[in-house]
Amino acid sequence: MSGSDSGAAGAVATPIGLTRKGAPAPAGNAPSLRPSTLRVPFHVLAKPTGPICNLDCEYCFFLSKESLYPGDRFRMSDDLMAEYLRQFIGAQPDGEVTVAWQGGEPTLMGVDFFRRAIESAESVRRPGQQLLHTIQTNGTLLTAEWCDLLARHRFLVGISIDGPPDIHDRYRVDKRGGPTSARVLRGLALLQSHGVDVNVLCTVHAANQDRPLDVYRYFRDELGLTFIQFIPIVERENETGFQEGDTVSDRSVDPAAWGAFLEAVFDEWVTRDVGTVFVQLFDAALATWCGLPSTLCIFRETCGDALALEHNGDLYSCDHFVEPDHLLGNITTTTMVELVTSPKQRAFGQAKANSLPAYCRSCAVRFACNGECPRNRFTLTPDGEPGLNYLCAGYKSFFTHIDGSMRLMAQLLRSGRYADEIRGILATAGRNDPCPCGSGRKAKACHGR
Ligand code: SF4
Numbered sequence: 514m515s516g517s518d519s520g521a522a523g524a525v526a527t528p529i530g531l532t533r534k535g536a537p538a539p540a541g542n543a544p545s546l547r548p549s550t551l552r553v554p555f556h557v558l559a560k561p562t563g564p565i566c567n568l569d570c571e572y573c574f575f576l577s578k579e580s581l582y583p584g585d586r587f588r589m590s591d592d593l594m595a596e597y598l599r600q601f602i603g604a605q606p607d608g609e610v611t612v613a614w615q616g617g618e619p620t621l622m623g624v625d626f627f628r629r630a631i632e633s634a635e636s637v638r639r640p641g642q643q644l645l646h647t648i649q650t651n652g653t654l655l656t657a658e659w660c661d662l663l664a665r666h667r668f669l670v671g672i673s674i675d676g677p678p679d680i681h682d683r684y685r686v687d688k689r690g691g692p693t694s695a696r697v698l699r700g701l702a703l704l705q706s707h708g709v710d711v712n713v714l715c716t717v718h719a720a721n722q723d724r725p726l727d728v729y730r731y732f733r734d735e736l737g738l739t740f741i742q743f744i745p746i747v748e749r750e751n752e753t754g755f756q757e758g759d760t761v762s763d764r765s766v767d768p769a770a771w772g773a774f775l776e777a778v779f780d781e782w783v784t785r786d787v788g789t790v791f792v793q794l795f796d797a798a799l800a801t802w803c804g805l806p807s808t809l810c811i812f813r814e815t816c817g818d819a820l821a822l823e824h825n826g827d828l829y830s831c832d833h834f835v836e837p838d839h840l841l842g843n844i845t846t847t848t849m850v851e852l853v854t855s856p857k858q859r860a861f862g863q864a865k866a867n868s869l870p871a872y873c874r875s876c877a878v879r880f881a882c883n884g885e886c887p888r889n890r891f892t893l894t895p896d897g898e899p900g901l902n903y904l905c906a907g908y909k910s911f912f913t914h915i916d917g918s919m920r921l922m923a924q925l926l927r928s929g930r931y932a933d934e935i936r937g938i939l940a941t942a943g944r945n946d947p948c949p950c951g952s953g954r955k956a957k958a959c960h961g962r
């Protein structure tokens with residue numbers, strides 16, 4: 514499945530970021546979305562099979578969403594697919610338009626559905642638009658035929674892997690509870706042999722939170738992956754499967770461990786991999802240190818521009834809020850543009866800022882965190898105010914930890930240089946010199962280790 518891995522706008526990372534060699538230097542405060550008086554830019558994750566998946570990952574919140582549509586076959590019709598693409602692409606400004614598919618497991622629709630979808634999308638694309646097709650998959654159903662299509666149309670494929678097989682198979686199991694890593698790795702190898710761009714999406718949870726370097730090095734060194742997303746598993750316990758309740762499952766990541774996981778990976782990355790390995794969360798953080806809005810909705814002040822389309826045309830405020838209270842309407846009866854610009858959706862996005870606790874407002878790393886995603890804001894601040902993010906301790910520690918290195922990379926970019934020059938700067942410090950990252954520690958106890 515690809516379900517609970519989703520990061521809405523960031524579900525599949527575009528492989529272009531500030532830490533990539535050749536990335537343009539940021540210039541001042543740019544708007545997060547291209548301004549347009551004529552069109553309304555927004556992101557949609559389309560779910561042609563709804564929550565249906567061939568696997569049964571233990572932490573997947575989507576499987577419970579089947580109850581939203583009792584008796585449904587969960588298959589998007591060709592008519593709806595064409596209508597969706599017509600409306601969505603028609604609403605986007607010129608330039609690159611991301612057409613994103615996810616699930617459940619979207620490959621259950623079969624390769625011909627996507628052939629037709631690509632044709633439909635191309636037929637409604639304006640000359641000034643370039644389509645970027647993305648798909649999030651568990652990889653187990655991929656074949657050479659699939660990979661031919663994905664390669665030919667330059668899809669960016671997000672594949673869900675949680676680490677080496679012993680970790681991956683802990684929660685990512687099939688309908689019989691059996692391991693899935695061998696099938697996933699077979700799918701990955703097929704993608705790689707066809708030259709398809711792959712982005713690994715790794716959920717971080719109780720079974721891998723204490724093994725950050727095992728996970729990161731496995732992706733980099735054994736699987737040869739260079740685009741990596743980490744997503745924390747925060748699984749709230751309730752009967753509905755909705756964003757309710759203030760206790761979490763044992764599978765959920767521990768907040769402090771989430772911070773420590775990111776810090777360990779960051780330290781390895783910043784000393785040897787900047788410019789060659791793209792870690793979405795680090796790139797998003799660098800944007801904020803450069804004074805730009807985060808490239809991830811979870812770290813922006815407001816949200817509301819990343820929606821989810823169900824198999825039957827129902828449009829929801831966000832992929833993480835596919836629940837009755839956040840249903841905006843159906844695109845066959847009200848246009849997507851009307852639904853996206855509706856007061857209800859604007860209020861959803863603005864609530865992210867309005868509900869931020871005072872504790873966050875005075876936080877030193879608020880500019881980078883912004884209280885993260887509202888779906889995780891269900892704990893109390895130290896003075897008892899509701900709405901603090903469950904992961905706060907981890908984010909506070911992580912964003913503080915990377916401050917010096919981020920300042921250094923932001924400075925490099927501002928002076929027209931490349932972020933990856935930080936590797937050389939960190940490497941040249943004497944062991945007893947202050948670490949160039951600005952931590953105040955000696956290099957030998959910091960990035961000079
Ligand atoms: S609720 Fe908002 S911040 Fe969270 S994933 Fe959805 S769009 Fe992003």
Ligand code: SF4
Pocket residue numbers: 872873874876877878879882883884885901902904905906908909
């Ligand atoms: S680190 Fe914690 S206090 Fe600071 S903005 Fe994030 S959630 Fe709020």
